[in-house]
Amino acid sequence: MVSELLRSPLHDRHVKAGARFGAFGGWEMPLAYSGPGGGTVAEHNAVRNAVGVFDVSHLGKARVFGKGARAFLNTALTADLFKIAPGFAQYTLCCTESGGVVDDLIAYVISDDDVFLVPNAANTAEVVRRLTAAAPAGIEVKGQHRDYAVLALQGPQAARVMAELGLPGDHKYMSHVTAEWGGRPVIVCRSGYTGERGYELLPKWDDAPALWDAVVEAGAVACGLGARDTLRTEMGYPLHGQDLGPDISPVAARLGWAVGWDKPAFLGRDALLAERAHPTQRLWGLLVSAGIARPGMQVADASGAALGAVTSGTFSPTLGRGIALALLKEPADGSLEGARVTIDVRGRPVDATVVKPPFVKASPR
8 A cells, every 4th residue: 555645835836836746755746837937947947047946845854952962963974064163054974884875964053962954855764763773862863854844946046036035145055044034934054956056945834835935926936856856967966766875875976075084983984985995886977869868777888898877867958968877887997087888778779978977067156
């Protein structure tokens, strides 16, 4: 029996806007909209050229609090939480002892004794379970899934929309502040998953519909998960469950920058250090000559020898061609960049060129 999908507090707004829905991480989420300016390509272009807003309320929320909460998390997650000050957020990973990735998440440092976490929807329960099991006496880990909604405002005109709403927009990249809108609190973080200037707004769950209406009225195009996927793929951002996971480490996924290598201890440290010294595979970009590559399609070198497999693939509206991410064997004689390879597309070899992601240039932060 299939469990009933969860819904965001904005579900009625999406229905009214003509959303096409799909299941994602146990939630019923909008994939694209049929109204004016709708459709994945139009929504993608709105974010790259103007401003769009995504409902990502399915993202998990958890709080770790108690004396020394930040110090505890620093031993459980990969990035060094002491490299940021309270009021800043950090991309980090929860790993296994073998270096596999349980989840990638954002940690909002509120104080040394209070850290707010935003994991991926499907992995929230497991992250909370692992942290709860590892937490020393006096530190509590509490899931807060329905306490907050999440609206991701992204694009070159995002700051204009923030100003129109009377919300702060000039704080530093990856910093967060608690503001007020309509007499209600809203957490505002200068972050996003598209490569454009953006903000992630976390209102209280029941306050989200009014804030969504105001953001759209200010000119933001409603965008679905289809555009979110094309935008993040253009930037080479890994998606957990495809480009990142228990069998794909931060080293393989080019996320070594999210690992505090100098920390004396964190879960998975020894395995990741060993892999960093002798990597065997790496996430690469592929410029596809024709069609769309899909996850699982096999990649071979010019001689026909197996190299690996596609992990994500899509059509890039910005480049006007197919692009893909693929986990490929690390060659002993140097880089794969620029190499010509073939992708097995349903038994038909399609040419592709290996490139180092991202595929498009990020906007100024």
